[in-house]
Amino acid sequence: MVRTHNLGFPRIGVARELKKSLEAYWRKEVDEDSLRDTGRALRQRHWRLQHDKGLDLLPVGDFSYYDQVLDMTTMLGAIPERFGWLTTGSPDAAELTWSPEVDIDLYFRMARGRAPSGAAVEACEMTKWFDTNYHFLVPELRHDQQFQLSSTRLFDELDEAQRQGVSTKPVLIGPLTWLWLGKVKGRDFDRLSLLERVLPVYQTILQRLKSRGVNWIQIDEPILVLDLPEAWRAAFKTTYASLAKADVNCLLATYFGALEDNLELVCDLPVAGIHLDAVRGGDEILAAAQLLSKAGSADGKILSAGIVDGRNVWRTDLDAALTRLYPLHALLGERLWLAPSCSLLHVPVDLEGELAMDAEVRGWLAFACQKIDEVVALGRALNAGVRTRDGRLGTEHRRPAGESGLAENPTLTALFAQARSARQSRDASTRVHRPEVGKRLAGVAEEHIQRHSAYAERARSQQARLKLPLFPTTTIGSFPQTPAIRGVRRQLKQGEIKPEVYVQAIKEEIAQCIREQEAVGLDVLVHGEAERNDMVEYFGELLDGFLFTANGWVQSYGSRCVKPPIIIGDVSRPTPMTVAWIRYAQSLTDKPVKGMLTGPVTILNWSFVRDDQPRSETCLQIALAIRDEVRDLEAAGINVIQIDEAALREGLPLRRRHWQAYLAWTVRAFRVAASGVRDDTQIHTHMCYSEFNDIIEAVAAMDADVITIESSRSDMRLLKAFEDFSYPSQIGPGVYDIHSPNVPSAAEIAARMDKAVALIAPQQLWINPDCGLKTRTWDEVKPALINLVGAAEQMRASYFKRGE
Numbered sequence: 001m002v003r004t005h006n007l008g009f010p011r012i013g014v015a016r017e018l019k020k021s022l023e024a025y026w027r028k029e030v031d032e033d034s035l036r037d038t039g040r041a042l043r044q045r046h047w048r049l050q051h052d053k054g055l056d057l058l059p060v061g062d063f064s065y066y067d068q069v070l071d072m073t074t075m076l077g078a079i080p081e082r083f084g085w086l087t088t089g090s091p092d093a094a095e096l097t098w099s100p101e102v103d104i105d106l107y108f109r110m111a112r113g114r115a116p117s118g119a120a121v122e123a124c125e126m127t128k129w130f131d132t133n134y135h136f137l138v139p140e141l142r143h144d145q146q147f148q149l150s151s152t153r154l155f156d157e158l159d160e161a162q163r164q165g166v167s168t169k170p171v172l173i174g175p176l177t178w179l180w181l182g183k184v185k186g187r188d189f190d191r192l193s194l195l196e197r198v199l200p201v202y203q204t205i206l207q208r209l210k211s212r213g214v215n216w217i218q219i220d221e222p223i224l225v226l227d228l229p230e231a232w233r234a235a236f237k238t239t240y241a242s243l244a245k246a247d248v249n250c251l252l253a254t255y256f257g258a259l260e261d262n263l264e265l266v267c268d269l270p271v272a273g274i275h276l277d278a279v280r281g282g283d284e285i286l287a288a289a290q291l292l293s294k295a296g297s298a299d300g301k302i303l304s305a306g307i308v309d310g311r312n313v314w315r316t317d318l319d320a321a322l323t324r325l326y327p328l329h330a331l332l333g334e335r336l337w338l339a340p341s342c343s344l345l346h347v348p349v350d351l352e353g354e355l356a357m358d359a360e361v362r363g364w365l366a367f368a369c370q371k372i373d374e375v376v377a378l379g380r381a382l383n384a385g386v387r388t389r390d391g392r393l394g395t396e397h398r399r400p401a402g403e404s405g406l407a408e409n410p411t412l413t414a415l416f417a418q419a420r421s422a423r424q425s426r427d428a429s430t431r432v433h434r435p436e437v438g439k440r441l442a443g444v445a446e447e448h449i450q451r452h453s454a455y456a457e458r459a460r461s462q463q464a465r466l467k468l469p470l471f472p473t474t475t476i477g478s479f480p481q482t483p484a485i486r487g488v489r490r491q492l493k494q495g496e497i498k499p500e501v502y503v504q505a506i507k508e509e510i511a512q513c514i515r516e517q518e519a520v521g522l523d524v525l526v527h528g529e530a531e532r533n534d535m536v537e538y539f540g541e542l543l544d545g546f547l548f549t550a551n552g553w554v555q556s557y558g559s560r561c562v563k564p565p566i567i568i569g570d571v572s573r574p575t576p577m578t579v580a581w582i583r584y585a586q587s588l589t590d591k592p593v594k595g596m597l598t599g600p601v602t603i604l605n606w607s608f609v610r611d612d613q614p615r616s617e618t619c620l621q622i623a624l625a626i627r628d629e630v631r632d633l634e635a636a637g638i639n640v641i642q643i644d645e646a647a648l649r650e651g652l653p654l655r656r657r658h659w660q661a662y663l664a665w666t667v668r669a670f671r672v673a674a675s676g677v678r679d680d681t682q683i684h685t686h687m688c689y690s691e692f693n694d695i696i697e698a699v700a701a702m703d704a705d706v707i708t709i710e711s712s713r714s715d716m717r718l719l720k721a722f723e724d725f726s727y728p729s730q731i732g733p734g735v736y737d738i739h740s741p742n743v744p745s746a747a748e749i750a751a752r753m754d755k756a757v758a759l760i761a762p763q764q765l766w767i768n769p770d771c772g773l774k775t776r777t778w779d780e781v782k783p784a785l786i787n788l789v790g791a792a793e794q795m796r797a798s799y800f801k802r803g804e
């Protein structure tokens with residue numbers, strides 16, 4: 001029999017129960033027992049649900065109070081010194097019962113710097129989990145790091161699952177992935193050298209799990225889809241040879257991409273099974289099945305096919321999936337397992353909650369619960385020897401031709417039929433395919449990706465019009481989102497106030513924002529984005545082709561969840577989206593007001609994207625919509641327009657050799673959005689990060705007149721990128737760290753600018769914060785901006801003194 005399993009279930013809860021409980025605990029409104037009750041209830045509910053749906057093996061250890069990488073870190077006892085964690089006794093890998101325990105407040109202090117008990121301390125760094133929008137806490141590695149089993153969490157949860165009587169598979173992050181994701185602190189060293197100290201703890205964990213009667217353990221090693229140095233590849237062999245001694249079945253799970261050059265390595269590892277992402281990995285799953293079925297290498301390994309997309313929300317084409325599974329089944333028989341491609345952490349929990357959603361569109365989608373149904377259905381279909389509609393039978397299937405196995409199982413038949421009609425309805429829907437959008441896309445030509453003149457000439461016309469001083473000052477777009485602003489937005493949504501009242505309230509906010517900026521003396525003003533709750537959602541709601549869920553929450557980090565929009569069809573812009581607000585702001589001042597838009601790549605990367613056409617095509621559709629907005633802003637008399645591309649970098653493919661193609665179509669999309677304006681209209685872009693060196697040429701190719709970037713947190717280190725590459729246009733290195741409540745002094749800001757001046761010509765430099773100010777308060781922002789303007793004056797004065 002083909003077995004079905006799951007790599008991980010979303011833990012936040014369909015009603016975000018975990019979020020609420022966590023935040024109440026942090027506010028000291030509930031105690032630890034109450035928080036743990038919530039956790040237990042969620043785990044039990046999720047096991048019950050997966051079990052009832054018919055999965056054979058359920059994940060344990062996929063639940064987390066904050067982050068699964070942090071769970072692994074605490075399990076290994078890798079607690080940075082500043083958290084003041086002292087353990088007594090000496091680590092002894094052979095001793096299976098003793099272990100010090102990391103308590104929950106220490107855990108939360110590592111995650112967020114504070115907890116109901118214990119002193120506030122600098123939290124661990126957070127970064128994105130591969131190419132998802134989930135953030136994990138980065139392990140800190142010191143050359144003298146010691147490891148010891150320091151958490152019973154996994155064993156406790158296993159006991160819980162066993163008491164519930166479900167059949168389980170504990171989940172761990174593999175030692176190599178854990179080390180790879182870690183960051184060296186203190187003296188520099190090769191983090192791979194810690195492996196021999198980490199492995200004994202893993203061995204202890206495996207033995208302990210085995211002693212509890214566990215049959216299978218899932219070990220996640222997603223780094224196998226990355227470009228790995230040879231030493232790391234070699235380490236996989238020694239690591240898994242060593243873990244094999246524990247004599248328990250390990251399922252090595254990889255996901256988020258193809259294994260490519262690591263495929264043979266993985267197939268040869270001494271593990272009992274491997275899981276591959278059959279969605280992103282394409283035909284590689286077939287190659288793996290062939291390798292595993294070959295005599296000699298056939299050590300009876302299980303191949304788990306991640307056949308249902310764990311990264312997107314579309315209903316699986318079950319016919320197509322089954323057709324792909326036949327040859328695998330023919331090769332491997334019951335050594336084939338089925339699962340979603342990766343943990344379901346990255347999709348919303350349940351479509352059932354979307355009552356308000358149009359029934360047709362709802363039928364196109366599958367969230368975590370529905371994806372499990374799909375995996376189970378595919379397993380049952382294989383086991384029943386069911387044939388798909390195109391009549392092809394797996395060679396193993398003995399069912400007489402002409403007789404459909406589906407008929408014997410009505411629920412199966414229904415699911416396959418629903419999947420089929422969903423596909424047909426999507427294919428034919430006018431909400432998906434709109435000929436006018438396709439026509440426009442086909443008409444995109446060279447002239448649409450090119451400004452009229454080269455940068456130098458544009459800069460001259462822009463300066464003639466804008467007459468900006470040296471070191472012009474500006475901000476990134478948003479100003480504090482006050483409770484008053486959030487209040488009127490909520491009232492509008494709930495129908496408590498009329499749209500006119502809302503518009504009036506926002507206009508007052510804009511006017512206030514303009515007054516404050518004039519008082520501070522900034523050179524290029526913004527309207528403050530009071531009308532936006534989110535930089536992608538705002539545009540998605542105004543564009544055609546987007547769908548919003550009521551409860552489609554996906555964990556971003558800790559208790560933070562986002563509700564990504566779903567791009568269901570061709571994108572277009574029915575009416576202007578920002579023009580009225582910006583025009584109003586501009587009417588209040590003689591200073592230039594910068595129009596503020598979110599770029600096509602960022603809108604794409606922060607949404608669930610349709611899977612029936614290349615992402616590049618969807619991106620170009622969005623770009624054309626933004627282009628129209630840019631031109632309308634220009635026509636409304638706006639001379640400076642910023643197009644944010646906060647998420648361009650995070651969309652980079654996991655493999656280096658796919659970067660160029662990605663950068664080519666993303667840069668092209670940006671240029672389509674930006675290049676429909678006159679020479680004397682100044683285009684800005686903003687990016688929220690500092691790792692620039694490896695994509696700087698693509699960033700320059702976007703051909704923006706001004707780029708503002710993050711840099712204060714990294715103490716202007718990002719400017720190294722500009723050492724070897726002479727960036728053609730203007731740059732605003734962020735010199736005010738808006739992520740902190742601290743107000744920088746003018747001297748600090750000027751000192752940061754001095755570092756910039758050392759590498760970049762003063763005529764190219766702007767002075768600005770490193771991101772939007774929406775999370776700050778006016779009390780913090782006002783003095784900070786006064787100092788920023790003060791720093792600009794100092795810079796100008798000292799420059800003229802030096803220069804003339």
Ligand code: GLN
Nearest residue numbers: 476477478646688772773
């Ligand atoms: N214009 C946006 C703002 O200021 C940019 C946000 C971002 O880069 N994440 O809020």
Ligand code: ZN
Nearest residue numbers: 687688771772
């Ligand atoms: Zn930013």
